[in-house]
Structure formats: structure tokens, C-alpha cells
Amino acid sequence: MALGWLVLIFCCFGQLSAKLFNVTHTTDLELEDRLLRVLSRLNLEEEYNTLLVYGEECVFHSLLRHLGKPAVIVASGSTNYDWNFSTSTLILTCGSDAEREENSNTLLKLQRTRRLIHLQENSQPEEICNQYSQKEQHNIAMVKSSFHQSDTIYSCRFFQTPNYEEEHFFQDQPIYIENFQNMHGAMIRTVPDLLVPRTMVYRDRKTGQTKMVGYLANMMNNYVRKLNASLEFINITDLGVQKASVVDIMNWAKEDILDIGTALSSSLQFKSTGNVWYPYLLTGYCLMVPVPAKLPYNLVYSMIVDPQVLSIIFVLLCVFSILIIYSENLSWQNLTLANVLLNDKSLRGLLGQSFPFPPNPSKHLKLIIFVLCFASVMITTMYEAYLQSYFTRPPSEPSIRSFRDIGNFSLKMAISRMEVNVLTSLNNSHFREINEDHLLIYENWSEYLVLRDSFNTSFIFPVSVDRWSGYEAQQKLFAEPAFYLAADLCFNQLMFFSPPMRRYLPHRHLFEEHMMRQHEFGLVTFWKSQSFIEMVRLGLASMKDLSHERKIEGSLLLDDISWILKLYLGAIGLSICCFILEISRCGEICSRLWRCWR
Known part of the structure; x- marks a missing residue:
């Protein structure tokens, strides 16, 4: 009886377990x-x-x-x-x-x-x-x-x-x-590098708030407005810094002190993209060289006298002398070295002066004289055109063609210690060509920027092509440009600049997309074109002419024709010596002595 109840219980338990299993x-x-x-x-x-x-x-x-x-x-x-x-x-x-x-x-x-x-x-x-x-x-x-x-x-x-x-x-x-499409006023922490013209910080007179402008600052401002966020400027004095450099901002991004730095670090300064991401600018890193000075007027005469042209004129002189000597008598009897080199008709003809024409000349002599006159017109016209052009705008002194040429000029290259460290760490081949004696290294980055912004033509400066556009716009107000960009003297032809960001920034992808759209719509190019105007408005640049304009005299000075006067005096002295030798019959005396010696 007990066994039957036990079997019945087990059957019920089995059915219940099966139902529970089916339900689960x-x-x-x-x-x-x-x-x-x-x-x-x-x-x-x-x-x-x-x-x-x-x-x-x-x-x-x-x-x-x-x-x-x-x-x-x-x-x-x-x-x-x-x-x-x-x-x-x-x-x-x-x-x-x-x-x-x-x-x-x-x-x-x-x-x-x-x-x-x-x-x-x-x-x-x-x-x-x-x-x-x-x-x-x-x-x-x-x-x-x-x-x-x-x-x-x-x-x-x-x-x-x-x-x-x-x-x-x-x-x-x-x-x-996308949670960060609307940040509801949340803070985005940043630190501006205060490098004009891309970042210029000022205090709004109406609201008293700190604001910034510039082609980099404008991009950051638009991004904050796009996400409905607010910008928080970190107090760098609490971090023990008075003015933040790009290196400082990069370090703070690595330490998650800031979200996005309003600065640009170059591809020469970092080896990985952990803290620096999508490039904002693609540019080069070249030399800003002073415009060579104009040659003084007294050297213009030596510039127009080219040795090759003089050689051709001397050959023409000899050829015309030989042809005139032969065509006058149809013989080589008077053909001597003195008659060829000092032929009166040929010499005066090539100089565009009149000379005595023989009576009853032959057709050959007429043709020779005609060609001689045509050559004189061409030569005098050519030299007169050169002379007037060079007096109007004198040619420049020799310019620097390579990095090794820097040592052949009196100019030195001013550069900051930070740039020296970067170029040295990269073992840049062009930088190694420059001798250390021709480098002026500034330990303070701010002092170096002040010197470069002053357009001091005693130095050569390395500059990014992007920054050069601002200098070029400013020089349009100068009477004469003070510097030019040596496109063939570049440490790096292609260098990209990126804003430093902390590693795990959650809206990094939105920031990258925002940068691309700013370029697509041409806003960055427009902001760059307005950079100099913004600098003047904020008092960071002046419209003063900083070039060293050459003082132009109203007329030629005696020093301007000093070489001509020296050549003229030398020629007069030589003529006097020849005249004295001639009247003293020095030639006859020398001939007698020669015959006696023989």
C-alpha cells in the first residue's frame, strides 16, 4: 500500500517537472x-x-x-x-x-x-x-x-x-x-594658445565675457554653438603657467585636463594620433627670407656690361676693321695689329659716332659701312635700354638659393628652442646643412614671435605657409615687401596641423566632421582672409609701414657715376701717355735701339 502511494507521488512529480520544463x-x-x-x-x-x-x-x-x-x-x-x-x-x-x-x-x-x-x-x-x-x-x-x-x-x-x-x-x-547633438549647455574645456592670427582672445566690453576670434577660434566657437554647449577657459595660472604653449596644451590633453585645445600642433611634434586626430590644416614649413637689397646705382654700369657681350663686340670690331682695311685698297698691305685694334672707322662706328667716309667708295665698302652702322644702332640701343631700365628699377643683390648659402650671407636664422628640438629629434637633413654659427636660438617662444612679427630684415625666420599668408596680407600695405617666402627652402613640404584633444573624448567624431564641413563651405579660407583685419581691430597689428623703403634721390649723384668717371680718367691718362710717347718720337728711338741690338 505504501509502495503504491510512493509510485503515485513520483508520477505526479514527474508530470509537474515536465510541465515546468516546457514552460521554461x-x-x-x-x-x-x-x-x-x-x-x-x-x-x-x-x-x-x-x-x-x-x-x-x-x-x-x-x-x-x-x-x-x-x-x-x-x-x-x-x-x-x-x-x-x-x-x-x-x-x-x-x-x-x-x-x-x-x-x-x-x-x-x-x-x-x-x-x-x-x-x-x-x-x-x-x-x-x-x-x-x-x-x-x-x-x-x-x-x-x-x-x-x-x-x-x-x-x-x-x-x-x-x-x-x-x-x-x-x-x-x-x-x-547621438547624445552629443545637443549638450544642453554642458561645458567644453579648452585652452587657447594665443598665437595670432588663428587665436586672439579679448574681453567683450558689453558682457565682460572672455571671447576669442581667429580662423581656429571661429571654428571652435561654431562647434560649441552647433552642439548647444558652452566654452570653459581653464585658468592656466592654477597650473603654474602664465602663457600656454602648444606643448603645454598637448600635455594637458594627455592628462585629460582639457577637452579640445584651441591650438594647433604640427605633425612634427607628435608620433601617434592618440591625442591629436584629424588634421585641420595642411601646409608647409619653409623659410621667410628678407627681400635682397637693390644694387647701388654706381654698380649698374658693371651689371649691364656682360663679359660675353663684350667678347662679341670685340670680335665685331676686329672683323669690321679687317674688312674696311682690305676694301679700301683691295690689299692686305696695311693689315697690322695696331690698325685692326685701333681702327678709327670701326671703333667710332660701333660706338655710334660719326667718322670720315672715303671718297668714291666701292660697293663692298658701302655694304660694310652699312652693316657697321646697323650694328652700332643695335648695340647702343641695347645698352641704353638696359641702363634706363636698371636706373628706374635696379636689380637685386644675389639671393639665397640653398640652405648651405645661408653661411655665405651676413644674415642669421632666428629660431625658437622648441623648433630646434623638433627638427633635431627628426634629424632633418636640411636643418643639418645650416651651421650653428648662423643660428640665433631664442629660448623664450614669445620673444621670438615678437621679433618675427616686427619684420626685422636682419634675420631669416622659419614659418609655416599658413602663417605666411597673414604676413603677405600685411605687406600689401608696405611701400616695398620686406620678406618673401622661399618655396624652395622648406624643411617640410607637407605638414598637417591638428587640434589637441583628450584621448577618450566622446564627441570626437562630431568635431572631425565639423572641421571637414568648415573647409567644404570655404569658411576657413574666408576667416584667413579676414585675419589681418581682426588683428588690427584688436590692436594686435598695425597698418604702419614696417618696410625699409629705399630713398630715391631727385637726380643722379656724383657717387652714382663714380665708375664712369674712373674709367674716363683712366682712358684720358692712357691717351696722354700715348700722346707724350708720340711727340717724343719714342717709337723711332726704340727702333734704332732694336737695330743696334740686332
Whole structure:
């Protein structure tokens, strides 16, 4: 009897267990079916091609065989490798504390990746959103174990209270949004580098607020307005700095003291893009060389007398002398060296002067005289044109053609210590060609900039092509340009400048897109063209002519024709000597002595 009751009890227990198993199995299947529909919807909204599953066994693992997508399962919650995940990765997390990623590079690559978290029923979405926002991960959605019954998805919303929303799966509402499209007045911390004309800080007289202008500052101001954020200028005096340099701003970005620096660090200053990202400017790094001085007027005569042209004129003199001597008597009897070199008709004819014409000349002599006169017209016209042109605008002194030529000039290259350190660390071949004796190194960056802005023509300055555009605009007000950009003297032909940013800035992608759009619409080019006007308006530049204009006299001075006078006196002295030798019959005396000696 007791045995029968025991068998009956076991049968009832078996039936009850089977029913409970069927219910649990049916519940799991419904949950899996709902989650598959969620993943399909996420794939339609933004296609993903890789699944990354964190945590131990949960319902997400059983979904993988139905999705047909490559999957990486990280049961320990962290990877030891620098995974090169594609940008279309979806992260599935089994529990709020399942993801414990420690690899910094992987965290950076997966920062904006969408995450779907499976929560226990007693978990609070608000706490989970706070937990992930501290890690600056904001594309978070959560489902609970009862999702197949409630169809409720919890999505994190960073700039609101409460920091999440409950959304019904079948409602036409986005699960993930761009949280930083509207920051609701949240602060973006920055530090300006105060390098004109890209960043110029001033205090508004009406509001008393600190503001900044410039082609870099304007880009930052527009970005803040676009995100409905506010700009916070960090007090650098609390950091022990009076004026921030680019190196300081880069270090503060690495230390997460600021979000985006209103500064530009060049590609020569960093080796990785961890703190410096998309380039804002592409430019070169060349030399700003003083315009060579004009030659003094007394050297103009030597400039127009080219040795090759003189050689041609001397050959013409000899040829015309020989032809005239032969055509006069149709013989070579009078052909001597003295008659060829000192032929009166040929010499005076080439100089454009009149000379005695023989009576009854032959046709050959007429033709020779005609060609001689034509040559004299060409020669005198050519030299007169050269002389007048050079007197109107004298040619310049020799210019620097290579880095090695700097040592052959009296100019020195002024450069800051920071630039020297960068060029030395890069082992720049052009910089090594310059001797240290021809370098003037400034330890203080501000003093160096003041010297360069003063247009001191005693020095050569390295400058970016981008900064040169401002100097070029200012020199349009000068009577004469003081400097020119030596495009063939560049340390680096292609160098890009990027704003320093902290490593895990969550809206970095929006900032990069904003920079590209500013260039696409031509705003950066327009701001650059207005830079000098802004500098003048803020009193950072003047419209004063800083060039050293050459003083032009009303007429030629005696010093301007000094070489002509010296040549004239030398020729007169030589003529007097020849005349004295001639009247003293020195030639006859020399001939007698020669005959006696023989």
C-alpha cells in the first residue's frame, strides 16, 4: 500500500517537472525570438558585421547560431590583444558587470560601438547608465529577462534626468541616438594658445565675457554653438603657467585636463594620433627670407656690361676693321695689329659716332659701312635700354638659393628652442646643412614671435605657409615687401596641423566632421582672409609701414657715376701717355735701339 502511494507521488512529480520544463523552455524560446527581432532591427538601422560578446553563458550565446555573423566571445570580460574591430561592431553584454575591458586601444576603438546589455530583474537602468557614462560610453541599450513579456528597451540618455528612457520595441522610436547633438549647455574645456592670427582672445566690453576670434577660434566657437554647449577657459595660472604653449596644451590633453585645445600642433611634434586626430590644416614649413637689397646705382654700369657681350663686340670690331682695311685698297698691305685694334672707322662706328667716309667708295665698302652702322644702332640701343631700365628699377643683390648659402650671407636664422628640438629629434637633413654659427636660438617662444612679427630684415625666420599668408596680407600695405617666402627652402613640404584633444573624448567624431564641413563651405579660407583685419581691430597689428623703403634721390649723384668717371680718367691718362710717347718720337728711338741690338 505504501509502495503504491510512493509510485503515485513520483508520477505526479514527474508530470509537474515536465510541465515546468516546457514552460521554461517556451519562455526561453520567446525571449530568444524577441531578441533576434531586436538584433535584426539594429542591423537594419546600422549594419554590423561583427558581434562581440562579453561575459559568461547567457541568452546571447544561444542567439549566435541564428545570426550568421562572425562573433568573438570574451568570457573573462577583457581581452589581452589590440583587436582591430571594424566600425560596424555590435557588443552584447551578459550582465551589467560583465564588460571589464582594460586594453586602452580596444576601449578607444569600441567607445562609440552600440551595446546591448542583458540585465537581471533587480538591476536599475539608471545605475547602469551612470556606470557606463563614467567610462564615456553612451550608446547603451538594456533588456531584462522579462523582455518577451514587456517588450521594453531601456536606452541611456546622457544629458537628461532621468538618464534613460523606456521605449516599447514596437514603437517607432530610435533605440540609440547621438547624445552629443545637443549638450544642453554642458561645458567644453579648452585652452587657447594665443598665437595670432588663428587665436586672439579679448574681453567683450558689453558682457565682460572672455571671447576669442581667429580662423581656429571661429571654428571652435561654431562647434560649441552647433552642439548647444558652452566654452570653459581653464585658468592656466592654477597650473603654474602664465602663457600656454602648444606643448603645454598637448600635455594637458594627455592628462585629460582639457577637452579640445584651441591650438594647433604640427605633425612634427607628435608620433601617434592618440591625442591629436584629424588634421585641420595642411601646409608647409619653409623659410621667410628678407627681400635682397637693390644694387647701388654706381654698380649698374658693371651689371649691364656682360663679359660675353663684350667678347662679341670685340670680335665685331676686329672683323669690321679687317674688312674696311682690305676694301679700301683691295690689299692686305696695311693689315697690322695696331690698325685692326685701333681702327678709327670701326671703333667710332660701333660706338655710334660719326667718322670720315672715303671718297668714291666701292660697293663692298658701302655694304660694310652699312652693316657697321646697323650694328652700332643695335648695340647702343641695347645698352641704353638696359641702363634706363636698371636706373628706374635696379636689380637685386644675389639671393639665397640653398640652405648651405645661408653661411655665405651676413644674415642669421632666428629660431625658437622648441623648433630646434623638433627638427633635431627628426634629424632633418636640411636643418643639418645650416651651421650653428648662423643660428640665433631664442629660448623664450614669445620673444621670438615678437621679433618675427616686427619684420626685422636682419634675420631669416622659419614659418609655416599658413602663417605666411597673414604676413603677405600685411605687406600689401608696405611701400616695398620686406620678406618673401622661399618655396624652395622648406624643411617640410607637407605638414598637417591638428587640434589637441583628450584621448577618450566622446564627441570626437562630431568635431572631425565639423572641421571637414568648415573647409567644404570655404569658411576657413574666408576667416584667413579676414585675419589681418581682426588683428588690427584688436590692436594686435598695425597698418604702419614696417618696410625699409629705399630713398630715391631727385637726380643722379656724383657717387652714382663714380665708375664712369674712373674709367674716363683712366682712358684720358692712357691717351696722354700715348700722346707724350708720340711727340717724343719714342717709337723711332726704340727702333734704332732694336737695330743696334740686332
